[in-house]
Amino acid sequence: MISGPPSLRRRLLAFLALPMLGLLTFNTLLAYYIALDYSNRIHDRNLTDDTVSFAQMLGTMPVSSDLSPQARFLIEYDPDGHRYFNVDSSRLGTIAGNADFSAYAPSQDCSGTHPALYEGELNGQQVRMSTVCTQAMNDPQDQLAVTVAESMADRRQRAREILMIVIPLMAMLALGMAALVWFGVTHGLRILTPLTSRLAQRRGELAPISDADVPEEIQPLISTIDGLFARQAEMITLQNRFIADAAHQLRSPLAGMALHVDQALAHGDPETVREALQNIRRLNQRTARVSTQLLALSRAQTVPETVEALDVSELVPQWVGMRVPEAIRDGIDLGYLGPQQPMRILGNGALLHEALDNLIDNALRYAGADATVTVGVQALDDNDVELYVEDNGPGVPEDVMSRLGERFFRAPGTAASGTGLGLAIAHEAVEHLGGHLGYLNRPGGGLKVSITIPLLKGP
Template sequence: MNLNALHTLSLRRTLLLVLVPGLLLVGGAEVWLTWRTAVDAANAAYDRSLLGAIKAMDANISTASGGLGVELPYRLLEFFELTANGRVYYRVATEDGLVDIGNADLPPPPRVLVSESPQYSDATYYDEPVRVGSYARVLDPPLAGQAAGQRVIIQIAETLESRQAFTRALVLESVARDLLLLVVAIGLMTGAVGWALRPLTRLRNEVEARSALDLTPILPMGIPADVLPLVEAINHHVERSRQQTQARQRFVEDASHQLRTPLATLTTQIGFALREPDPAKQREALLAIKTQLEETVWQTNQMLTLARVDSAALRADTLDVSELVEKTTRKWWPAARELNIDLGFEPDAETLRVVADAALLQEALSNLLHNALNYTPRGGRVTVKLTHSECEGVISVIDNGPGLPMQERAHAADRFFRGSNASLQGTGLGLAIVRSIAERHGGELRLDSGANDQGFAASIVLPRRPTAG
């Protein structure tokens, strides 16, 4: 199975499919180590017994007569055979082979013997495996006619029945113990995985039981720390969905509330125009219908703009605010000339860059300019000004119109709010759109008086650092 395919399974199956084979592999390695340890332990125990027999035989070697004499301890050999539970062979010989007593054809040691240091080796004797212990020491005195330093070789070999039986019993006992531990470990692991995943099951059941209209956050209580970032991401998504749902609901409520009156007025005006026989009065009624339609279209466009601002994703990029603001201001110069208003632009002393959505920022500035030109009297002045501090950039639209009473500024950016001194038709959505755009960029809309406490100043404040959209 492709390892990536495991991620499509449940967490329980994935963990078990990964951990159980790992435990089995570890168990197999443990059995192999147990077998090797048992073999080494059996060899160590039996080799000590073999060395004891060699030492006992060495104690009965004599060269006092000038030749090599061995007084075999037969009872000792018989006892050793009983202990070894098999056959025992021995050989005593000089290193040069002049004297050879016992089983002369025993396999020689595979390596050169070091005096008084036993050597053990596995060999085959009479077609059966044997364990051979070899030992060498210097004869003192040497045999007659031999130089000093002559050595005697002592070898004792035993068949492996007893060793193998002991090793087999030890291995089987260890394997049985390891298998029991492995089964218990797999059982505990399965139970632990199931218990650890219970919060996820509860979370799944809680989400499935929710209605389609329930957009409350998921409570993080009892959620494992590893899953908590996922829950936080889900809550963040739920919060965005809730905001979009609220924006749609607000739009429907605003549309039903704000368009009912203009549509009713249009119906009345059209009925009056149809009943009016006088062409002049009929034309007057049609002009009123046209004006009402234009206001309704503008109001509808403003509501659509506000809905789009509330729900659309930001396409933020690093912008040269000076260039964008100057370009937008130039587009309003023809409208300012028709109203005989001096529309100017004061750039910042240095290039001002922020991370923002160019289209939304242009929309916000256009709404401020529209309001300023509408409420500034003919012959007045409107100034677009750029300033900045270390952490924020400010786009201000300042006019010398009637302004807004101080006590009403806190609600000036509310939807459909109209100042008490407003003399022109309007939707009351312009500043609401600007505030929504500023907040979407992590900034704010500031409202204040104009120069010398005259007129009105509306400022879009944007942070000079990247913000999440």
């Protein structure tokens, strides 16, 4: 069975209806027991009054083994059922009665002045009994214990009658409350209408939707949606920037290749064609490098999905070793300096490799032939670790130091080819790793670029 989408209205009504149904059931039972208690108290009062009246009547009559028909009718008559009675004399024993009270009446204490109420069973029925004591008229030494009992059934019947009166009223109240709950939930959910209207009127906007009319209860949801919009806006901005950067950087190489193709076609001699092909290959290599760097920048600008504990004292030497053949080819002394003990950080390995590899690439490219490039790892204190790349090349003028890391910026006077994206890639990657990228001209010449990242504490 395929169910429909979840409904907030149905959920709210269910959460309210079930407790209301339980409360109605509880109130019905409570009403019954209250009615039964009320019925018991009324019947108990009538029972004690009748017992006292019967005892007073016997106190004015001579003690006899039988009662007059008028007295018997008076005590036995009960419009709701049958009534039982018993009269015990302290000297003569049972002198009158219509049931066997031997298990109850003789055991009652006649020292009190108020009637005693208790429950028992007579002739297979549950009964309520009342006993009161009085002096015999013709014998001051004799004491009469007068007991009157009535069935409990009529009490329960009165309680049920009261309940039958209360139930329709409670049902009407329940229906009224259900209607009010339905109206309240339906009307209350209309507070979402302005928010829904604002969203429906949007045409690709990713601005926050939070406003003063947003209910407090759904504020966490709205904050989450605003966060999603912000991330989407950031991604779109990065995509637009990537497209603009790609168009800016690829326009010149592509135009140059088209120019050389036209030149080769216009001049058919082999030397001109050879020269054009060499230029096209150079421009193609530049285009490929620009494309690679732009993709790397795009990856570096994206927040990494996974992070893990990384031992930089183990990983950095491996990454440096990957660039050693290139350094040997260019006549550059590339080395590593670091500790033997583990130094762990929390981050994304691919992103950290991208950042450090671009720093090494910049050093190999701009330090010059016969230069020395050192990649190192060291602990700054108990909280941070530093990964650095330093060379003994020409360094960077102090007046442009603050612009390092800008996209497509290259220091003036740089002879080596490049895209101006290496430090930008490193900057974006390090920022997502929660670290800091710093630049420093060495006193003896050369540049030191460092990545400072918090150490991972604990095992």
